[in-house]
Amino acid sequence: MALQQRPGMLGIGCSNVLARARVQQCLAAASHSNMPCLPVLLHVNGSKKQGSSFLSSQRIGLSRRRRRDLSGVVVAEASAAAGVTPASSSSPPGGISVSDVLWPSAGAFLAMAVLGRMDQMMAYKGVSLTIAPLGAVCAVLFTAPGSPAAKKYNMFVAQIGCAAFGVLALSLFGPGWLARGAALSASIAFMTITGASHPPAASLPLLFIDGPKFHHLQLWYALFPGAAGCIILCLIQEVVIYLKKNFKF
Numbered sequence: 729m730a731l732q733q734r735p736g737m738l739g740i741g742c743s744n745v746l747a748r749a750r751v752q753q754c755l756a757a758a759s760h761s762n763m764p765c766l767p768v769l770l771h772v773n774g775s776k777k778q779g780s781s782f783l784s785s786q787r788i789g790l791s792r793r794r795r796r797d798l799s800g801v802v803v804a805e806a807s808a809a810a811g812v813t814p815a816s817s818s819s820p821p822g823g824i825s826v827s828d829v830l831w832p833s834a835g836a837f838l839a840m841a842v843l844g845r846m847d848q849m850m851a852y853k854g855v856s857l858t859i860a861p862l863g864a865v866c867a868v869l870f871t872a873p874g875s876p877a878a879k880k881y882n883m884f885v886a887q888i889g890c891a892a893f894g895v896l897a898l899s900l901f902g903p904g905w906l907a908r909g910a911a912l913s914a915s916i917a918f919m920t921i922t923g924a925s926h927p928p929a930a931s932l933p934l935l936f937i938d939g940p941k942f943h944h945l946q947l948w949y950a951l952f953p954g955a956a957g958c959i960i961l962c963l964i965q966e967v968v969i970y971l972k973k974n975f976k977f
Contacts, residue, residue, distance in 0.1 A: 827976045832870035835968035839866050839961055846960075854941055857953045857960075861935065864928035865958060869965040877926050878965075883958055886926035890915040892950040894933025898943070907937050929954070 843857045850857075868877045876882060890911075897911035911933035919925055932954050936942050942949055 825976060827972060831968050831971045831975075834971075835870045835964050836866045838967075839964050842960055842964070843957060855945070855953065856941075857957050859935060859953055859957070861928045861931045861954060862957045862961065864931070865961055868926075868928065869961055870968050873965060873969055877928075880962065882924040882926045883929075883962075884955055885922055885924035886915075886919050886929035887932065887954040887958055888950045889918045889922070889924070890929040891932040891936065891954050892947065893918065894936035895947055895949055897933060898937050903937055908934055911937060 839862075840858065843862065847856045847858050865883070868875065872878055893914045894911045897907040897914070901907040901910060912930060915930050915933055919929070936949055945952065
């Protein structure tokens, strides 16, 4: 009888050793992949069907978590590529505080007030600093100070270059559609080659060609009123940025 029982006892012992080995493998795998070892334990205890179903649910949950993480990474990378900063949890419900609206608006009002006052002082010369392109510059500097169009290099290079193309086009083709088309196309090519992307500057050559009051400035138009007005706007922009950072409400 003892001899007949030994094979069975040997099989039970082997199965126990295999079970322990599987449990140890499960624990080792769980420590690396954060997967629970309950499925294997259930399988060892005889609940093979329940263990496999539990493992399937765990795999489905893990795949869903991976999809959510991947979608979060894709959204973050897309936002970073587009230059969009996601709203933080500490921001107001609307995402924009009162100070974010007040200070840029006040800066634009101050800019027009200063330029208007300078217009009154230089009225006897028949020129004006309050031109439409500077209104677009205000919007760029005060609402999107971190954008490429608000960089000082882009702004001044584009303002000076595009204004000069307006003067050259008028002198070559005279007033009309040909001068406008040539000046605008040359301005866009100039901004592309130099990397100085500043959209408000593209309106300067058209303003010169269609504005007889600027014709007597000739090449001085490359510096006044576009570039000269941008200097004043940059000074006001520094004030607006300081107020937005230090006086939030």
